[in-house]
Amino acid sequence: MCHDDSVPEDAEHLPGAVGGVTRVGRTVRRPTGPWTPAVHELLTFLDHEGLRGVPALHGLDAEGREVLEHVEGRGVPIDREVVLDTVLEEAVAWLRDYHDLVEGFRPSGRRTWRGGEAELADGQIICHNDPGAYNWIIQGGHFVAMIDWDMAGPGRAIDDLAFLAWTAVPLYREIPAADVARRLDILVDAYGEWGPMTVLDAVVERMSTAADRIEAGQARGDQGFVNLGLLGEPQRTRDRVAAFRERIPAIEAEL
Numbered sequence: 001m002c003h004d005d006s007v008p009e010d011a012e013h014l015p016g017a018v019g020g021v022t023r024v025g026r027t028v029r030r031p032t033g034p035w036t037p038a039v040h041e042l043l044t045f046l047d048h049e050g051l052r053g054v055p056a057l058h059g060l061d062a063e064g065r066e067v068l069e070h071v072e073g074r075g076v077p078i079d080r081e082v083v084l085d086t087v088l089e090e091a092v093a094w095l096r097d098y099h100d101l102v103e104g105f106r107p108s109g110r111r112t113w114r115g116g117e118a119e120l121a122d123g124q125i126i127c128h129n130d131p132g133a134y135n136w137i138i139q140g141g142h143f144v145a146m147i148d149w150d151m152a153g154p155g156r157a158i159d160d161l162a163f164l165a166w167t168a169v170p171l172y173r174e175i176p177a178a179d180v181a182r183r184l185d186i187l188v189d190a191y192g193e194w195g196p197m198t199v200l201d202a203v204v205e206r207m208s209t210a211a212d213r214i215e216a217g218q219a220r221g222d223q224g225f226v227n228l229g230l231l232g233e234p235q236r237t238r239d240r241v242a243a244f245r246e247r248i249p250a251i252e253a254e255l
Helices: 036-049 085-102 157-168 177-191 196-219 223-231 235-254
Strands: 012-014 021-024 027-030 057-060 066-069 111-113 116-118 125-127 136-139 142-146 153-155
Touching: 036 057, 036 085, 036 111, 085 125, 085 136, 085 142, 085 157, 085 177, 125 157, 153 157, 157 177, 157 196, 177 196, 177 235, 196 223, 196 235
Parallel strands: none
Antiparallel strands: 012 021, 021 027, 027 066, 057 066, 111 116, 125 153, 136 142
């Protein structure tokens, strides 16, 4: 599936995407990599299953970039905004729907994902792996889509939930412990499987892994991860995890 159209003059670079994203009309063009066939296999499955909130895939353009639907709405500037309780609840409910649906996506054999070649193990699903609030699209005060699927790959469902909590509660920076506890309750109620203490423990493990993955990506020259180095990664995440560990007792006291 390939589009032969040339890039129009109204092409617009969208800031914030570490891999480089260009909007052309009602589509978004993104660089591809060795992981692209596996991600497209996943997106095709989700489309066939009718999962809401996933940009439609339109193949590749003449320059070899992937072509995705541009979802109308706005992104979340997480350093300047804490999403509404209702938006948090909607996003977590969407994540649960995704996890339940993707249980049925069991590709046989190894696939090349952005983190390298891997095969689904027992107890794993194909996680989004980057469901931070900065990858949400908000429209009319509601969560409507999860974007940026290029990090997808095998993992545990709780790891996705922990990653979402990191940016959307948020846990990566300090807000009042009572607010954290209240929003953790919203998160665990919307997902409906684990308690808040389990999520807190999972966050430390998942975000430590995230820092390691960024470092490994930089070592192998993955440009998206190299770009994150300009933001101080992975040390920034490691510092934030260390600070978060110190806040956990105060959060637990509010639960």
